[in-house]
Amino acid sequence: MKLIRQRSKSTSVFLVILMVLLTVPFQPVLAAMIETEATLAMSAKGQDARNTIKSILAREDAQSVLRAQGIDPLEAMARVDSLTDAEAVRIADQIEELPAGGNFLVGLLIAVGIIVVILAITDALGYTDVFTFIR
């Protein structure tokens, strides 16, 4: 049980990092136009989700993983800030769904499935280049 819990924690940290790094495109600093989406009242849910993800990224073990990948933890945080509400909620929900026991494998499978999907989408949009078959 304890082992599973430890594993699921480190797995969730890993997943958060993976998802954030791979799904969030670098957004060029555009002209001063305020995006339509930003003008929609930011849902409390979206903000909560962002905080959840950030609190995990703020953990020391998470930061050491980031650094090992040559990524500045501050940069990772910045990417979390540029997630849309919906994306942040989706990732946070995934973390929630990774349970401490029982159906951990199921949660993991779902999370991995979603990573694959998001990657495929961003890939096709040209943000990332992980799946060559899309091109």
Next chain:
Amino acid sequence: MHWVTRTFSHSSDKTKNKGHCNRLRQLCILAFGIIGALLFFNGCASVSIKNWYQDPGGIPSKHELNAVPFYPQKEYQCGPASLAMALAWSGLQIDPDDLTSQVYTPSLKGSLQPAMVTATRRHGRVAYPISGANALLKEIAAGHPVIVLQNLGFSWIPLWHYAVVIGYDLNEGAVTLHSGITNRKITSLRAFENTWARSDYWGLVILPPYRLPASANEIGYVAAIVGLEKSRQWGAAAQGYQTALNQWPKNFAAHIGLGNSLYRQGELQSAEKALRKTTDLFPNEGAAFNNLAQVLWEQGKNQEAKQAARHAVMLGGPLIKEYQKTLDEIQSDEP
């Protein structure tokens, strides 16, 4: 094989259940068939179709769309096929094979809902998710086909499947689907409800941006258009915001969104007009003044731009840093 699926779904459907998206999983279902049947009698007997819909009012008791072409799916390709049918109805002829790369995830042998939504947007069409029978009937009655996600298997061994609902007949208690390799598959409401319930009654309406979903609500529709803007479909987004404004003339996001989409298309004068209107209607929204300032500045109207930017900064709010940046930029442009 059919025995299992049919038993579970209470199906009175005489057509064969071919063309599922996850054929491999049928093997699992066979293996677990007996256990599943036991669980079914135990657990699902309470499933009932009472209250499947409350008469939404103002719809005919039966309706079927003739203008939705049928594309039979290839193995596992119910997502691309369903999407292609809905897009074709909306006026875009696209081969399902060309959609495969955009929606299909090979490792999952299927297409997930977010992929269906984003692919729709990338083709400049509005993807409007709906939920529940009332919305479904309203859309069909309005002439809009609806992509539905069904689970033809068990909740714990899912056999997910996309189909396009093209008609209903409340007297007969049936819906008509373009499903798998079957053109105009008539399914009893009971069987349909059982399989649709497991996706929480998820449906997707795909519309050209000048057409409003019959079940549209203000927030949901504007959010769908923001999605078009995110997909860089500026022209479709502008049209969609206009559609939203025809219905909800006081929606701020739709007003500023119209200005923003026109700006992205490089239509600075139209953008200026839309944003001026936004600032008139919403004199306390700094974002509108900020964006107007930018558009004015790019047209060389520096004095007016500076005035608008100052006003945005004065109004303040959580985005005040952005407004200040705009103002600084314009001021640094002074000769």
